[in-house]
Amino acid sequence: MGLPSTEVETPRLAAAEIGNDVGLLLAKLHAAGSVLNNRALADFGLRERSYSVLRLACSGLEPTQRELADFLSLDPSQVVSLVDDLEHRGLVERAQGKQDRRAKIIVSTSEGRRIHKKARAALEVCEQEQLAVLDEGEQAQLRMLLKRALWG
């Protein structure tokens, strides 16, 4: 992502009006967070996306691959690769859809849940690191505003 990790960046360009663009702010914060998250997840052989798939597989919601694609803003073929990888490593399994036999439900194995638990803890550390300058109430407010912008 161009940022060599922990390097603090306070460029004079931050003063530009563009620093008010929500789009740019989202891109920058997302990019910075991805670096942290992927670094933390590397210990478990995961990346942000495979973690997201694993997490939803562990959620009890029994998502189909199509739902994963929609929710994670991915092409269905990308979900195939992600699930293939997790399945080969014994973290998730493909189960036949219940009402729809075309669909495949992604469920976690016990090993998958074990890894997920550890990875999730590592990611919470990252999130706190990234949002350290915000107090607890502000973090909650940020989360709330983002969720509302997405889902009303």
Added chain:
Amino acid sequence: MGLPSTEVETPRLAAAEIGNDVGLLLAKLHAAGSVLNNRALADFGLRERSYSVLRLACSGLEPTQRELADFLSLDPSQVVSLVDDLEHRGLVERAQGKQDRRAKIIVSTSEGRRIHKKARAALEVCEQEQLAVLDEGEQAQLRMLLKRALWG
């Protein structure tokens, strides 16, 4: 991005705990916004990134390519391509750095400023569209929280 544009998405997965991950919220909102922004910018032959470069070139801050790379979280070689494209279309020019003759300052042409003005207006419409569910105070608060998370 997997989202066929204006399609409203209210999947049951949104209820999952993962919906509280700031990282995922940022990714989703950023992805959704990028679709809107790039669609709007296509009218001007721009994409999100070339627009960002053009905008900073129009800012009066006289950014160097290195500063653009740092600020936009891009590899320097990507900035070369973006500036090449804008320069070929007569929207920006490379000027020699003042203190440092290695550096190249990116400045806008009058045509660049003309396009930028129109593109910026189009993007503001996108932003309002995306944040429509938030009132003005909430939008300001979101901007503020994002900026603080990035720059303290």
Added chain:
DNA sequence: TACGGATCGTTGAAAATGTCAACGATTGTT
């Protein structure tokens, strides 16, 4: 019941993007 169109996961190819190492030119330091 059988047909036709739509959807699911999958494959594979093409395009776009990200990453990285090397280079000449220039800078700053010793």
Added chain:
DNA sequence: AACAATCGTTGACATTTTCAACGATCCGTA
């Protein structure tokens, strides 16, 4: 003067995104 470091640039390589096609399955309708 010599050296290491930095800037923009090029080109190679890897990853990611995008898209079209396919068999299997579902659903609505004739």
